[in-house]
Amino acid sequence: MSIKYYSNEPTYHVAVDCIIFGYDEGRLQVLFQHRHIEPYNGELTPLGGFVQEDETLDQAAYRVLTERTGIWDLYLEQLEAFGDIGRDPGGRVISVAYFALLNKDKYDNFYLRKYSCQWIDITKLPTLYFDHMKMMKKAIHRLQDKIGFTPIALNLLPEEFTMGQLQKVYETILGETIDKRNFRKRVNEMPYFVKTDKIDRKSSKRGAALYKFDSKLYHELKNFHL
Amino acid sequence: MSIKYYSNEPTYHVAVDCIIFGYDEGRLQVLFQHRHIEPYNGELTPLGGFVQEDETLDQAAYRVLTERTGIWDLYLEQLEAFGDIGRDPGGRVISVAYFALLNKDKYDNFYLRKYSCQWIDITKLPTLYFDHMKMMKKAIHRLQDKIGFTPIALNLLPEEFTMGQLQKVYETILGETIDKRNFRKRVNEMPYFVKTDKIDRKSSKRGAALYKFDSKLYHELKNFHL
DNA sequence: TCAAAAGTGTTAAGTTTACACCCATGA
DNA sequence: TCATGGGTGTAAACTTAACACTTTTGA
Numbered sequence: 001m002s003i004k005y006y007s008n009e010p011t012y013h014v015a016v017d018c019i020i021f022g023y024d025e026g027r028l029q030v031l032f033q034h035r036h037i038e039p040y041n042g043e044l045t046p047l048g049g050f051v052q053e054d055e056t057l058d059q060a061a062y063r064v065l066t067e068r069t070g071i072w073d074l075y076l077e078q079l080e081a082f083g084d085i086g087r088d089p090g091g092r093v094i095s096v097a098y099f100a101l102l103n104k105d106k107y108d109n110f111y112l113r114k115y116s117c118q119w120i121d122i123t124k125l126p127t128l129y130f131d132h133m134k135m136m137k138k139a140i141h142r143l144q145d146k147i148g149f150t151p152i153a154l155n156l157l158p159e160e161f162t163m164g165q166l167q168k169v170y171e172t173i174l175g176e177t178i179d180k181r182n183f184r185k186r187v188n189e190m191p192y193f194v195k196t197d198k199i200d201r202k203s204s205k206r207g208a209a210l211y212k213f214d215s216k217l218y219h220e221l222k223n224f225h226l
Numbered sequence: 227m228s229i230k231y232y233s234n235e236p237t238y239h240v241a242v243d244c245i246i247f248g249y250d251e252g253r254l255q256v257l258f259q260h261r262h263i264e265p266y267n268g269e270l271t272p273l274g275g276f277v278q279e280d281e282t283l284d285q286a287a288y289r290v291l292t293e294r295t296g297i298w299d300l301y302l303e304q305l306e307a308f309g310d311i312g313r314d315p316g317g318r319v320i321s322v323a324y325f326a327l328l329n330k331d332k333y334d335n336f337y338l339r340k341y342s343c344q345w346i347d348i349t350k351l352p353t354l355y356f357d358h359m360k361m362m363k364k365a366i367h368r369l370q371d372k373i374g375f376t377p378i379a380l381n382l383l384p385e386e387f388t389m390g391q392l393q394k395v396y397e398t399i400l401g402e403t404i405d406k407r408n409f410r411k412r413v414n415e416m417p418y419f420v421k422t423d424k425i426d427r428k429s430s431k432r433g434a435a436l437y438k439f440d441s442k443l444y445h446e447l448k449n450f451h452l
Numbered sequence: 453t454c455a456a457a458a459g460t461g462t463t464a465a466g467t468t469t470a471c472a473c474c475c476a477t478g479a
Numbered sequence: 480t481c482a483t484g485g486g487t488g489t490a491a492a493c494t495t496a497a498c499a500c501t502t503t504t505g506a
Contacts, residue, residue, distance in 0.1 A: 005263060005264050005265065005316040005317060006239050006276065006319065007317075009239050010239075010276070010277075010278060010279050011237035011238055011239055012237055012238065012240050013232050013235050014237075014238050014240065014309070014320050037231060037232075038231050039231065051238070051309065051320075052236060053236050053318065054311070055311070056309055056310045056311055057307060057308075057309035057320070078306055078307065080304055080306070080307075081304065081306075081307035081322045082283075083240070083277065083282055083283035083322070084282045084283075085281070085282055090231040090232055091231060091232050091233075092279065093232065094240050094277075094283070094320065094322075096307045096309070096320075
């Protein structure tokens with residue numbers, strides 16, 4: 001253990017709170033959990049937990065996520081730290097908010113029940129406590145902002161997806177309709193969206209080409225321009 | 227005092243670190259302080275301090291800034307929380323990084339000496355310890371990003387400024403030259419940049435019109451579009 | 453008289469938006 | 480046979496980028 005030089009200074013609990021987005025047929029949803037601790041025992045809250053001594057902030061967020069959803073493969077990014085004095089009536093807690101995107105298909109109902117979690121449509125959010133609504137808004141803005149210049153929205157979809165599904169995700173997140181021809185033109189200009197030779201027959205009678213994302217190529221091209 | 231529900235959970239020191247930008251004749255600078263505590267006693271570090279029990283994170287950052295620079299009127303914004311385990315060999319410290327912009331003209335040398343601070347050109351950064359270089363890069367990116375769609379760069383300049391000065395600030399921050407006519411055209415399209423009837427004779431022989439920023443009008447126009 | 457920054461419009465290039473019809477299929 | 484989502488190109492509107500000369504004045 002290292003020597004402690006700062007022992008006169010106060011210390012605080014440090015938590016992470018994860019705003020986790022999922023997507024399902026034109027609805028953008030957030031994962032909530034029923035709180036199992038006072039205060040506000042039983043109320044809905046984003047998934048969170050205290051940062052432990054053997055983990056970084058990112059690791060704490062990742063642990064909370066994987067532990068309670070069983071999903072290892074997700075997108076995770078820090079939003080901001082929240083540290084108002086009375087933000088948590090249970091004690092002074094500094095909370096670092098994260099936002100995460102996952103593909104609901106990978107999410108086993110076993111975990112949903114085990115941790116009494118539920119998906120809530122972002123158009124039907126309940127009353128939130130503490131500063132959770134601020135985190136929520138920040139997360140939504142970040143998501144809306146970032147899908148414009150990064151492919152993170154793909155984390156909400158299966159490996160292979162149709163243009164229709166992809167467009168619908170964008171429309172749902174942005175809350176506006178997008179011209180089909182313009183959307184497809186833009187996507188097709190990005191070489192890391194590759195059309196497979198598979199046809200999806202679930203989403204339409206005619207069948208739609210399935211695309212996948214070539215993340216290796218994506219990163220090569222991005223790094224090239226730095 | 228509120229009841230403590232979380233007493234089984236670990237606690238940590240929480241600090242703020244402020245990346246403070248100043249501008250001087252075509253050079254973008256950052257304010258550093260000599261550390262007066264182990265470890266790395268004497269080395270250069272951004273201005274920082276521990277969050278006290280009676281203050282929020284923002285207040286802690288603001289306190290550190292005003293206390294050590296004597297300036298009350300500055301731009302302050304949270305960057306991100308840093309919490310890697312070994313980031314500070316002096317003990318586990320979660321640090322919330324901030325970035326700030328101030329007008330060096332308001333900065334009295336008295337404070338500079340009192341706190342053994344110094345301005346360093348961002349093109350001549352010294353070796354930085356902990357994760358201070360990460361904070362630095364994040365701050366510079368944030369600044370470069372935000373000046374494109376907000377008027378925060380004005381916090382680096384006096385109340386009244388010439389178009390030439392304004393353009394130079396942008397060029398310095400972005401590290402590229404900007405076409406003079408296009409720049410002036412864009413600025414003049416924003417009604418909250420108002421030309422005063424004063425002429426600055428310091429910056430050129432001919433003299434240049436002084437402009438000021440009408441922040442009331444700016445906020446009115448911004449809110450109107452929400 | 454000349455060096456140094458201020459000031460001023462137009463055109464071309466590029467990007468974004470708007471828009472309508474045929475196709476393949478399962479019900 | 481028809482309702483449903485899949486698939487395709489072009490022209491107009493708008494935005495951004497490129498570009499050069501005259502003005503004023505202090506040294």
